Amino acid sequence: MSLAIHNLHKSFGQTPVLNGIEIEATQGEFLVLLGASGCGKSTLLHCIAGLEPITSGEIFIKEKAVQDFLPADRNVAMVFQNYALYPTMTVARNITFGLECSGASKAEQHDALQRVSSLLKIQDLLDRKPRQLSGGQRQRVAIGRSLVRNPDLFLMDEPMSNLDARLRLEMRSELRSLHATLGATMVFVTHDQTEAMSLATRVAVMDQGQIRQIGTPYDLYHAPNSLFVAEFIGTPGINLVPGTLHLQDDSVVFQKNELKLKLESYQFTSTPEEGTATLLGIRPESLIPASSQPASDSLNSLEMKVTDVEMTGGDLHVRLKNNGIDLTTRMASSKRVRPGDKIEIFINLDAISLFDPTQGTRL
Amino acid sequence: MKGHFQQKLLIAAALTPTVLVAVYFIWGFGAATAYLSFTDSGFLPSKKLIGLFHYQKLFSSARWWNTYGNMFIYGGVYLLGCLSIGIVIAAMLDRLPKSAIIYRTIYLYPLALSLVITGLAWQWVLSPTTGLQHLIRELGFESFSFNILGSSEYAIYALGGAAIWHSTGLVIVLFLSGMKGIDVDLWRSAQIDRIPTWRVYASIVLPQLRSTLMTAIVLLAFNVVRSFDIVVALTKGGPGNASELPALYAYEFYFVRGKIGQGSAAAVVMVVSIMAIVLPYLIYELRKRKQ
Amino acid sequence: MKSRRQYSLRSALVHGLLFVLALYFLVPLYVMVVASFKSLDEIIHSSIIALPIVWTTAGWEKAWSSACTGLVCTGIKPYFFETMAILFPAMSAAIVIGALNGYLMSFWRSRSADILFGALIIGSFIPLQLFLIPLAVTMQKLGIFGSTFGLILIHTVYGVPLTTMLYRNFYVSLPSELVKAAIVDGAGVFKIFRSVIVPMSAPITIVAVILVFGGIYNDYIFALTFGETGKRPIMAAVLNIISTQYAVAEHNVNMAAVMISALPTLLIFLVAGKFFVMGLAQGSVKG
Numbered sequence: 037m038s039l040a041i042h043n044l045h046k047s048f049g050q051t052p053v054l055n056g057i058e059i060e061a062t063q064g065e066f067l068v069l070l071g072a073s074g075c076g077k078s079t080l081l082h083c084i085a086g087l088e089p090i091t092s093g094e095i096f097i098k099e100k101a102v103q104d105f106l107p108a109d110r111n112v113a114m115v116f117q118n119y120a121l122y123p124t125m126t127v128a129r130n131i132t133f134g135l136e137c138s139g140a141s142k143a144e145q146h147d148a149l150q151r152v153s154s155l156l157k158i159q160d161l162l163d164r165k166p167r168q169l170s171g172g173q174r175q176r177v178a179i180g181r182s183l184v185r186n187p188d189l190f191l192m193d194e195p196m197s198n199l200d201a202r203l204r205l206e207m208r209s210e211l212r213s214l215h216a217t218l219g220a221t222m223v224f225v226t227h228d229q230t231e232a233m234s235l236a237t238r239v240a241v242m243d244q245g246q247i248r249q250i251g252t253p254y255d256l257y258h259a260p261n262s263l264f265v266a267e268f269i270g271t272p273g274i275n276l277v278p279g280t281l282h283l284q285d286d287s288v289v290f291q292k293n294e295l296k297l298k299l300e301s302y303q304f305t306s307t308p309e310e311g312t313a314t315l316l317g318i319r320p321e322s323l324i325p326a327s328s329q330p331a332s333d334s335l336n337s338l339e340m341k342v343t344d345v346e347m348t349g350g351d352l353h354v355r356l357k358n359n360g361i362d363l364t365t366r367m368a369s370s371k372r373v374r375p376g377d378k379i380e381i382f383i384n385l386d387a388i389s390l391f392d393p394t395q396g397t398r399l
Numbered sequence: 400m401k402g403h404f405q406q407k408l409l410i411a412a413a414l415t416p417t418v419l420v421a422v423y424f425i426w427g428f429g430a431a432t433a434y435l436s437f438t439d440s441g442f443l444p445s446k447k448l449i450g451l452f453h454y455q456k457l458f459s460s461a462r463w464w465n466t467y468g469n470m471f472i473y474g475g476v477y478l479l480g481c482l483s484i485g486i487v488i489a490a491m492l493d494r495l496p497k498s499a500i501i502y503r504t505i506y507l508y509p510l511a512l513s514l515v516i517t518g519l520a521w522q523w524v525l526s527p528t529t530g531l532q533h534l535i536r537e538l539g540f541e542s543f544s545f546n547i548l549g550s551s552e553y554a555i556y557a558l559g560g561a562a563i564w565h566s567t568g569l570v571i572v573l574f575l576s577g578m579k580g581i582d583v584d585l586w587r588s589a590q591i592d593r594i595p596t597w598r599v600y601a602s603i604v605l606p607q608l609r610s611t612l613m614t615a616i617v618l619l620a621f622n623v624v625r626s627f628d629i630v631v632a633l634t635k636g637g638p639g640n641a642s643e644l645p646a647l648y649a650y651e652f653y654f655v656r657g658k659i660g661q662g663s664a665a666a667v668v669m670v671v672s673i674m675a676i677v678l679p680y681l682i683y684e685l686r687k688r689k690q
Numbered sequence: 691m692k693s694r695r696q697y698s699l700r701s702a703l704v705h706g707l708l709f710v711l712a713l714y715f716l717v718p719l720y721v722m723v724v725a726s727f728k729s730l731d732e733i734i735h736s737s738i739i740a741l742p743i744v745w746t747t748a749g750w751e752k753a754w755s756s757a758c759t760g761l762v763c764t765g766i767k768p769y770f771f772e773t774m775a776i777l778f779p780a781m782s783a784a785i786v787i788g789a790l791n792g793y794l795m796s797f798w799r800s801r802s803a804d805i806l807f808g809a810l811i812i813g814s815f816i817p818l819q820l821f822l823i824p825l826a827v828t829m830q831k832l833g834i835f836g837s838t839f840g841l842i843l844i845h846t847v848y849g850v851p852l853t854t855m856l857y858r859n860f861y862v863s864l865p866s867e868l869v870k871a872a873i874v875d876g877a878g879v880f881k882i883f884r885s886v887i888v889p890m891s892a893p894i895t896i897v898a899v900i901l902v903f904g905g906i907y908n909d910y911i912f913a914l915t916f917g918e919t920g921k922r923p924i925m926a927a928v929l930n931i932i933s934t935q936y937a938v939a940e941h942n943v944n945m946a947a948v949m950i951s952a953l954p955t956l957l958i959f960l961v962a963g964k965f966f967v968m969g970l971a972q973g974s975v976k977g
Contacts, residue, residue, distance in 0.1 A: 087870050089403035106402035108876040120867035124889035133885070134875035181875070409879065410794050417791050417850060418806065424847050425813035428824040435823060444827060488711060491704050504963065505712045508719070511959035511966065513908030515925040516952045519932060520718040523725070529738060529941060537737045564715065572970045625817045628910040632929060649819045654915070659823055666819040 037099060038063045038221035039084070039189060044093030046076075046083055046245075053079050055245045057093070061223070061238070066215055069225045070232040070268075071242035077225045078193055080242070084223060085191050086110050098188045108137075113182030114191040118198065119174045121166035127177050128162040134185045152180045155217075172203050179214070190222040196231065208234055229269050233257070241265050257319075258387065263396035266317050266389060272353055275323070275363045277316040278393060281308045290316055290390070293359050295338050301386055304399055314399060315391040320353070322387035323365040326380035336385060342377045356381065429670075436664040442657035453664035463665070466643045469555050470669070473644060474623040476559030477566070481619055482612075484563065485570025490600045492571070493578045503575075507568035514565060518632025521561035522548070525633075551641035554634050558626075558642055561633055566622060570615050577611035578604060613684045617677055624673045645669040726750060726946040733941045749942035753950055757943050759930040762920060766947050769927035773907060776838055776923060780845035781902045787846070788853020788898065789891065793883050795854065796861035797869075807858065814851035818911050829916065836918040844916065845906045852905065853898050856969075860894040861887065897969040900962060904955050924951050 039061040046054040054076050061067045069077040082088040084095060086107035095103045102110045113134075121130050129136075131152060132145040140148070153159045156176045166174060175195055182190055196204045212235060215222060226232055232239050233253040240250040241264070249256060249265045260266035266274045279292030288308060290297040297316075308314075326337065340356035340363065352367045356379065365381065367373065390399040439449045457463045488506060492499045509517060524530040527546040535543040547557045581604055589599045605612075627646035630636055636643035645665055652662030721738050726749050728742040736743070755765035795803060825844065826835065834840035864887075872882045913923035922930070928951040932944050959966050 082870075085874055086402070087873060104401040106406060107874045108878070109402070112874065114871070114874045116867040116871060118865060118867055120865065120871035122868065122872070122886055124886075133872070133877070137876040137878075137881060181871075185875075406879070407798075410797055414791060414794050414798075417787065417854065420847060421810055421813060421851060424821070424825075425816065425851075426809075428821040429816065431824040432820050432822075440823075444823060484711065488708070491708055494704070502708055502712065503967075504960070505715050507963075507967070508956060508959055509715065510970070511904065511955040512952050513910065513925050513955070515908070515910050515929055516948055519929070519948050520722055523941075523945065524718050524721060534738050564718070567715075569970060572967050576971050621815045621817075627817075627819070628925070631910070631914075646817060646819050650822075650911075653823060662819075663823065666817070666822075670816060670820055 037061070037096065038065065039067075039223065040094075040096040040099075041084070042094045042096075044080075044083065044095065045091045046079060046088065047091050053245050054083070054090075057247060059240065059247070059250065061221060063221055064219045064237075066222045066224065066235055066237045068232040068236035068239045069223065069242055070227070070229060070239050072227055072268075074244075075242040076245040077227075077242050081114075081191050081193055081223065081225050084189070085112055085114050110189075111185075111187050112189045112191055113185055113187040114193065115175075115178045115182055115195045117194045119166075119178040119195070121169075121174060121177055121181075123166050125165070126162065127158065127164050127166070127169070130166065130177055131180045131184050134181065138185075148184045152184045155183070155214075156180050171199050172207065175199070175207060179211075183218075188221070190220050192222065192224045194226055196226070196228075204231075211235060230271065233269070241268060259398075260317075260389060261398050263315065263317075263391045266391065270319060272320055272364050272366070274317045274319055274389075276391075277318075277361055277363070279314060279316060281310070281312045281314050281390075283308075283310045290314065292316075292361055295358075295361060297336065297383065297385065297388075299385065299388075299390075302388065302390065304390075308399060312399075313393055315393050317389040317391060318363075318383060319387060320364050320366045322384040323363055324382040324384060325365065325367060325371075326382060337380050337382045339378060339380050342373055342375050342379060344375055345373050354379075432663045433667050435659060436667045438660050440659035440663070442659070444659055449660075453660045454668070456661065457664050457668065462640055462643075463648065465640065466645055466648045467668070467672075469643060470623065470645055470672070472555055473559050473562070473626070474620065476556060477562050477623055478616065478619050480559065480563035481567050481570045482615065485567045485615075486574055486605070488567070489571045489574035489578060490604075492575060494596070503571070506571055509565045510568040512565070514562075514626070514628035515632045517561055517565045518629040518634075521557070521564070522633050525557055548634055549638055551638055554638065554642035558630060558633055558644075562622075562626065562629055565629070566619065569618065573611050573615050574608060577608045581607060609684070609687075613681070617681065620673055620677050624669055722945045722948055725941055726753075726949050728942050730938070730940055730942055734938075749940075749946035750950070752940070752943045753931070753946035757931050757940075757947055758934050759927060760919075760934060766924070766927060766931060766950055768920070769922055769924050770950070772838070772921045773924040776841045776845065777903065777906045780842045780849060780906055781899065783842075783846040784849030784853050784902050785895065785898050787850050788855075789857045789888070789895075790883070791850070791854040792857025792859075792861050793887055794879075795858045796864075797879075799862075807855070810851045811855055814848070814855070818848070822911075822915060826915065836916060838921070841912060841916055841923065844912055845909070849902050849905060853902060856894055856898050856901070857891070860891070864890065893965070893968070896962060896965045900958055900966050901969045903958065907955055 037060055039059065041057050041059040044054055044057040045052065057080060059067070069080060071077045079088060083090050084097075086102065086105055086109075090103055093103065094101055097110055097112065121127075122133065125133065128149055132140075132149050135145045135148060149162070150159075153162060156179060158173065158176050158180060161169060161173060161177070166177070169177065178195065196207055199207060208231065215235075224232075224235060233256075236253055238250055238252055239256055241248045241256065243264055249261045251259075256265060256269050260269065263276075267276075277292055277295070279290050279295070282289045282291055284298075288299045288302070288304070290299055338358055338361070340358040340361075342354055343357045344355040346353040346355075347369060350369055352369050352371065352373060354365050354367055354373055356363045356365065363381065373379070391397065392399060435444055436453055437448050437450060438445050439447050439452075488502075492502060495502075512520075525545075525548050527533065527544075527549070530545075532543060532545040535545070547553050585603060586599070589603065594603075625646065626644050627650065630642065630644050630647050634642045636647050646669065649662045649665040649669065652658045652665060656662075724741060725733060725738065727745050727747070728736070729744060729746050729748055732742060732744065753765060754767050756763050757765045795807065829835040829840050829844075832840075834843065868886060869882060872886050877885065908925060909923065910925040910929075913926035917923050917926055928947050931947045
């Protein structure tokens with residue numbers, strides 16, 4: 037176990053910010069802490085690093101209890117949002133500073149510097165000062181600084197937020213290949229769920245100091261355990277249809293106005309009662325227009341009217357309406373769709389989620 | 400958790416010497432002087448308490464009342480002069496970015512000079528034998544008379560004038576930087592609404608600079624209480640004791656008259672008076688800010 | 691719309707006012723400079739505004755090396771050097787201690803830290819008259835009353851609150867991620883100070899030097915109270931020189947003496963004006 041956190045609580049004075057955090061990450065995992073501003077993800081990262089003391093709980097890095105240790109003794113490295121490169125030092129010294137602090141010899145520092153700078157392709161930048169570097173270069177240097185010490189854990193606090201969209205995509209793929217090459221354990225904080233999904237082996241979705249769900253990107257996308265997670269992940273957002281569950285013969289039926297769905301394959305946590313109010317969640321790409329699917333079981337389809345079409349390059353985001361039911365679906369932009377058109381939509385019953393409207397829990 | 404606590408301890412320990420020294424040399428000494436004001440100290444400090452004797456003596460002394468009153472006259476002139484001239488100059492310089500540098504140098508340089516130099520310079524200019532009176536007479540106006548330093552009534556204003564000369568630059572710096580912080584869009588919309596420039600300053604800019612005003616007033620007020628050098632250099636408190644200020648009074652009683660107890664009482668009254676004005680003002684302003 | 695004429699009229703008024711005020715500020719300096727370069731003869735016979743017919747440095751030379759304070763006629767030279775002998779150690783000490791303090795205080799952000807900070811600031815504004823007697827007693831007991839070391843000590847002690855405040859405000863404004871990165875890199879508190887913080891401290895150090903230099907150099911009350919005859923710091927010395935009576939007042943020498951005393955801080959202002967202004971603004975940002 038590379039990282040294990042048990043029952044971690046943290047308060048600033050009287051205000052609790054982290055409540056009962058439990059995490060276990062194996063060697064080589066890329067764990068992403070995902071959440072909106074203020075959910076506590078940065079604070080959690082600071083606690084793992086040792087920059088913030090915790091109020092109670094335990095933190096284990098490589099099986100060693102470190103919650104009483106200062107960062108210097110935890111063998112972790114961290115990349116900050118604004119990179120925090122030392123402005124008065126050259127890139128070379130920026131990178132080797134950590135080794136300098138731990139008393140490595142000049143030779144050791146030199147070797148480590150060569151190794152890291154060639155890996156990140158920054159050999160030409162070694163004599164420059166941080167202010168002479170571009171955003172992407174600075175990020176590489178910051179990563180280099182953390183690589184050079186062979187830490188047990190790599191921590192990253194929203195390092196991509198200051199890059200423009202194109203650079204961000206570039207750095208994402210570089211980071212993925214770096215992770216694959218090194219096999220290091222990384223804990224990455226972000227508020228951007230696309231970034232989280234593209235980088236992570238597992239994602240921890242956080243809200244108000246708690247972890248709502250930890251799982252692989254696939255699990256989080258297709259089987260969210262709560263309304264919060266379902267709504268947080270996915271662009272465009274998940275469709276939510278309020279309705280009721282009825283027991284008919286041996287199966288459960290979801291009903292809203294004209295929409296009646298027989299839920300045969302859905303795994304309920306417990307058998308629902310007749311008349312339970314519920315929210316049906318379905319992702320836009322799980323709504324299939326009839327034109328691309330031969331008409332079959334009419335029980336799964338609904339005729340809807342197009343209200344709005346948004347072009348996003350490769351996709352069309354199409355908004356549909358049918359008597360109180362609003363849905364958004366995705367289509368290839370080569371399709372000709374206009375507001376006012378009538379389309380028959382098929383609902384993929386293997387891809388739905390049901391939620392309790394008040395609690396937000398998955399049914 | 401333990402490591403963090405140890406680190407906090409280390410930092411607190413490293414700061415302790417300074418805290419101790421500050422407490423001893425500032426708060427400790429202040430308290431000691433306050434204590435002395437209640438003792439019968441003469442040339443040397445004594446520990447024997449005699450209650451409010453010195454304060455009674457102080458407030459039944461015509462000389463002290465004159466001196467104490469001078470502090471408020473001088474303070475009033477000083478504050479009014481520095482603020483009004485300083486704010487007007489700052490507003491004008493705000494509109495002229497290019498020539499500002501030359502003017503700024505001219506208005507600011509007196510701040511670099513000590514108050515002794517300030518006093519000596521103005522003594523030269525105001526003295527009847529060397530200064531203005533001499534000059535005007537030389538020009539032919541034989542009967543021109545201007546001996547403010549010899550006037551019991553007006554010498555204190557000479558002090559104010561010299562002090563304004565010294566400190567206006569501070570007000571200019573504070574308000575200029577405050578004015579530069581005003582949103583450019585405010586100016587643009589005022590222009591569209593056809594509001595005259597002076598009106599913009601009076602009704603829009605200045606109200607936003609309340610905190611700058613507060614800072615300026617507090618700094619100037621403390622300068623008033625500390626005014627010792629300039630009095631010694633310009634008037635020596637004269638003629639007689641007409642332009643004396645409490646700082647000078649205290650000093651004289653400490654070291655010339657050998658009445659430490661009395662001097663301490665004067666010092667205490669001096670500091671308490673200013674605190675009594677500044678602190679409530681600060682609290683009022685800070686509370687307003689919180690709203 | 692305002693006409694061009696109205697704009698120029700207003701502009702003329704503004705410049706006019708600024709010019710008149712500039713005269714108020716410049717005249718004393720002009721008059722002193724001019725007087726210092728005249729011969730004694732010219733001083734007596736010409737108007738104070740007139741430029742010297744013959745520019746001479748006689749006044750300056752006498753002021754520097756042979757003007758008299760009381761019975762001693764050494765000019766201002768020894769007092770100048772004595773002032774420097776006090777100033778450089780005290781200034782260095784106050785700055786180093788203040789920088790360290792400011793750095794340590796920047797770690798500690800809480801109500802109690804703010805209260806301590808506020809108390810420190812208020813303490814630095816209180817008139818020195820309130821401390822004079824206990825200070826004198828303490829110096830006497832330590833046997834340093836009147837000594838150069840005594841003056842160095844008290845200037846350091848009363849300079850530290852100012853420097854602490856300057857440095858603390860500056861360090862608090864630095865990005866906190868820098869220190870965090872250094873902590874994660876394994877640097878200890880003092881290593882961070884040495885390797886990361888100090889190299890970044892140039893701007894505030896210049897400001898601190900300017901303010902502390904001015905504070906010590908321009909001081910009068912400590913010079914008067916705790917200086918020894920023959921070794922008084924410069925502001926007390928120049929006052930003595932001016933007050934020393936002659937049969938005929940040697941105004942040119944007096945003015946030269948005043949000019950010599952004024953030059954160091956004036957030069958610093960002219961050279962580093964930008965930092966001077968920064969220092970004023972900083973010095974007024976309180977808790």
